Amino acid sequence: MKKIVVIPGDGIGKEVMEAALLVLDALDLDFEYEFAEAGHECFQKYGDTIPEETIRLVKGADATLFGAVTTVPGEKSAIITLRRELDLFVNLRPVRSLPGVGGLFSGLDFVIVRENTEDLYVGLEEYTGDGAVAKRVITRRACKRICKFAFDYAVDEGFERVAAVHKANVLKKTDGIFREEFYKVARNYPGIKAEDFYVDAMAMYLIKKPREFEVIVTTNMFGDILSDEAAALVGGLGVAPSANIGKKHGIFEPVHGSAPKIAGKNIANPTAMILSTTLMLKHLKKKKEATLIEKALKKTLKKGIKTPDIGGKHTTTQVAQAIRDELIKIKDHD
Amino acid sequence: MKKIVVIPGDGIGKEVMEAALLVLDALDLDFEYEFAEAGHECFQKYGDTIPEETIRLVKGADATLFGAVTTVPGEKSAIITLRRELDLFVNLRPVRSLPGVGGLFSGLDFVIVRENTEDLYVGLEEYTGDGAVAKRVITRRACKRICKFAFDYAVDEGFERVAAVHKANVLKKTDGIFREEFYKVARNYPGIKAEDFYVDAMAMYLIKKPREFEVIVTTNMFGDILSDEAAALVGGLGVAPSANIGKKHGIFEPVHGSAPKIAGKNIANPTAMILSTTLMLKHLKKKKEATLIEKALKKTLKKGIKTPDIGGKHTTTQVAQAIRDELIKIKDHD
Numbered sequence: 329m330k331k332i333v334v335i336p337g338d339g340i341g342k343e344v345m346e347a348a349l350l351v352l353d354a355l356d357l358d359f360e361y362e363f364a365e366a367g368h369e370c371f372q373k374y375g376d377t378i379p380e381e382t383i384r385l386v387k388g389a390d391a392t393l394f395g396a397v398t399t400v401p402g403e404k405s406a407i408i409t410l411r412r413e414l415d416l417f418v419n420l421r422p423v424r425s426l427p428g429v430g431g432l433f434s435g436l437d438f439v440i441v442r443e444n445t446e447d448l449y450v451g452l453e454e455y456t457g458d459g460a461v462a463k464r465v466i467t468r469r470a471c472k473r474i475c476k477f478a479f480d481y482a483v484d485e486g487f488e489r490v491a492a493v494h495k496a497n498v499l500k501k502t503d504g505i506f507r508e509e510f511y512k513v514a515r516n517y518p519g520i521k522a523e524d525f526y527v528d529a530m531a532m533y534l535i536k537k538p539r540e541f542e543v544i545v546t547t548n549m550f551g552d553i554l555s556d557e558a559a560a561l562v563g564g565l566g567v568a569p570s571a572n573i574g575k576k577h578g579i580f581e582p583v584h585g586s587a588p589k590i591a592g593k594n595i596a597n598p599t600a601m602i603l604s605t606t607l608m609l610k611h612l613k614k615k616k617e618a619t620l621i622e623k624a625l626k627k628t629l630k631k632g633i634k635t636p637d638i639g640g641k642h643t644t645t646q647v648a649q650a651i652r653d654e655l656i657k658i659k660d661h662d
Numbered sequence: 663m664k665k666i667v668v669i670p671g672d673g674i675g676k677e678v679m680e681a682a683l684l685v686l687d688a689l690d691l692d693f694e695y696e697f698a699e700a701g702h703e704c705f706q707k708y709g710d711t712i713p714e715e716t717i718r719l720v721k722g723a724d725a726t727l728f729g730a731v732t733t734v735p736g737e738k739s740a741i742i743t744l745r746r747e748l749d750l751f752v753n754l755r756p757v758r759s760l761p762g763v764g765g766l767f768s769g770l771d772f773v774i775v776r777e778n779t780e781d782l783y784v785g786l787e788e789y790t791g792d793g794a795v796a797k798r799v800i801t802r803r804a805c806k807r808i809c810k811f812a813f814d815y816a817v818d819e820g821f822e823r824v825a826a827v828h829k830a831n832v833l834k835k836t837d838g839i840f841r842e843e844f845y846k847v848a849r850n851y852p853g854i855k856a857e858d859f860y861v862d863a864m865a866m867y868l869i870k871k872p873r874e875f876e877v878i879v880t881t882n883m884f885g886d887i888l889s890d891e892a893a894a895l896v897g898g899l900g901v902a903p904s905a906n907i908g909k910k911h912g913i914f915e916p917v918h919g920s921a922p923k924i925a926g927k928n929i930a931n932p933t934a935m936i937l938s939t940t941l942m943l944k945h946l947k948k949k950k951e952a953t954l955i956e957k958a959l960k961k962t963l964k965k966g967i968k969t970p971d972i973g974g975k976h977t978t979t980q981v982a983q984a985i986r987d988e989l990i991k992i993k994d995h996d
């Protein structure tokens with residue numbers, strides 16, 4: 329029995345979570361779900377965007393599903409807090425073409441491995457006389473473990489190259505260290521081709537030659553930007569999943585936010601959340617189940633059953649129900 | 663008589679500069695050129711990537727053309743030094759579709775206004791116990807003047823909206839200030855629509871809906887990344903020009919670097935450098951001449967006379983010569 333904590337959050341977070349659970353439920357998994365709160369509504373109730381109780385539950389779980397939260401200026405970011413508190417040092421963002429989602433490229437299959445605990449995300453900012461200063465913190469330890477993860481992932485998934493992305497021509501010390509640690513780790517993986525690129529060049533290459541990349545590893549902020557760019561290549565935020573992974577814990581969430589503008593309309597694309605559950609299943613060593621969901625999702629998309637953001641006219645619930653139906657069919661054939 | 667300082671620099675910097683001057687020469691302009699050195703070869707000769715003499719010349723000029731330099735680890739960046747020494751606080755990067763360059767979109771015409779003096783580019787980095795820390799410096803003064811430039815530019819060029827790009831959900835103080843100053847400045851331009859976006863969202867929107875943007879204003883590093891991404895939409899680095907502009911001075915340079923791998927082969931695309939000279943001409947209030955060059959360039963591209971990077975088979979010199987010939991023809995018709 330696996331304990332799964334479910335944090336629907338705010339806005340469309342709740343809608344896509346309901347959809348994803350509807351799909352998951354069709355696989356008779358030995359999961360026990362526990363619901364927890366976080367985000368802006370949670371703040372309004374308890375004065376905290378991420379209560380101790382939620383953190384405690386997440387720490388005790390085998391995995392956590394996270395929908396999306398609204399972050400209001402002045403309130404603490406629930407997801408950044410969770411990433412840091414649980415030392416979820418990897419933010420894994422697969423970029424894979426799907427049928428019928430209006431991506432610019434077909435046949436893309438690469439992954440961005442984003443460092444998830446430091447860089448400009450450490451929250452060390454101070455006002456100065458006429459402005460403010462933020463600290464970009466980079467440690468060898470964090471560089472090493474994220475690079476190691478990237479190479480191990482390449483080996484596990486049968487990829488042959490890993491590209492480091494940095495701006496060491498300007499950030500000579502911080503990104504100099506990142507590049508150095510990258511090549512140190514690379515030495516232990518002689519079968520994998522290691523290369524490095526400037527972040528501005530990579531922002532261009534993702535568009536000009538995305539097929540040349542397999543695993544891209546980078547620091548936190550560059551990873552944030554590049555992964556949204558990459559998501560656009562394969563259809564946008566509606567279909568981009570992510571996994572926050574640490575030594576012990578994992579939180580699986582769509583890349584998109586709570587999208588207040590479309591919340592409550594039952595039109596949010598559940599694909600990103602559903603794909604995030606497949607990342608969770610893989611993490612829990614349930615690769616077969618993950619593949620079943622992927623198949624059902626692709627079949628549904630091919631039939632044109634999809635939400636408006638990718639050119640469809642179905643509701644969140646209809647899409648989820650269709651995927652669930654496909655899943656049950658496929659499963660029974662198995 | 664205008665004094666123009668010419669810094670060819672390293673690698674293809676020299677080749678594209680020669681090409682650009684060949685084109686410029688066809689317009690009988692009252693320009694006096696002075697050549698100056700900078701970059702890696704300059705370092706090897708004088709032990710300095712950006713000698714005092716070069717800075718002195720640039721300071722005394724009406725405008726400067728800059729090719730590209732090679733920056734070797736351990737050597738000071740010539741262009742960053744120039745931007746800072748001359749207080750060239752604007753980095754203007756127009757994104758315009760050209761015929762026959764293999765861009766993803768046609769009809770694009772927007773501009774990125776990148777702050778050019780602060781952010782992570784201030785060079786304040788220090789090693790720590792197990793890593794390093796870089797400072798991201800943001801001042802109200804710099805935010806204000808770059809935003810003011812963006813709105814003035816919108817008014818001058820007949821644009822109707824300005825979009826600020828930041829990451830104020832994470833960089834609450836530094837980018838909070840940027841956003842605040844942006845909206846303060848916006849109040850003085852009631853005819854212009856002001857909006858703001860997170861940098862990760864913008865990295866996606868540039869691909870999903872680039873036609874919705876006209877003037878984008880942002881801090882230094884985000885501008886670096888987004889402008890390379892945007893360049894990819896309209897054909898890549900071979901065709902992306904830029905202007906570094908301050909109160910008194912202007913340095914005009916292609917976005918691309920010195921490209922050591924293709925240097926010496928006479929295959930570098932001179933388009934970016936040539937378009938940079940048109941930005942200089944506009945800056946010197948020679949709008950008519952700038953337009954003539956743009957026309958000659960477009961005609962040449964339409965004829966398929968272009969370098970290999972954009973699918974052609976002509977040399978740098980052939981392309982430059984063809985543009986020059988067109989220019990002479992158009993000019994005589996005028």
Ligand SMILES: CC(C)[C@H](C(=O)O)[C@@H](O)C(=O)O
Pocket residue numbers: 405408552583831832862
């Ligand atoms: C909401 C925000 C703090 C977050 C981030 O910047 O990491 C989001 O953009 C993401 O990519 O998960």
Ligand SMILES: CC(C)[C@H](C(=O)O)[C@@H](O)C(=O)O
Pocket residue numbers: 497498528739742886917
């Ligand atoms: C060469 C490098 C320092 C420079 C920058 O980052 O500004 C370049 O990428 C640019 O965009 O002009």
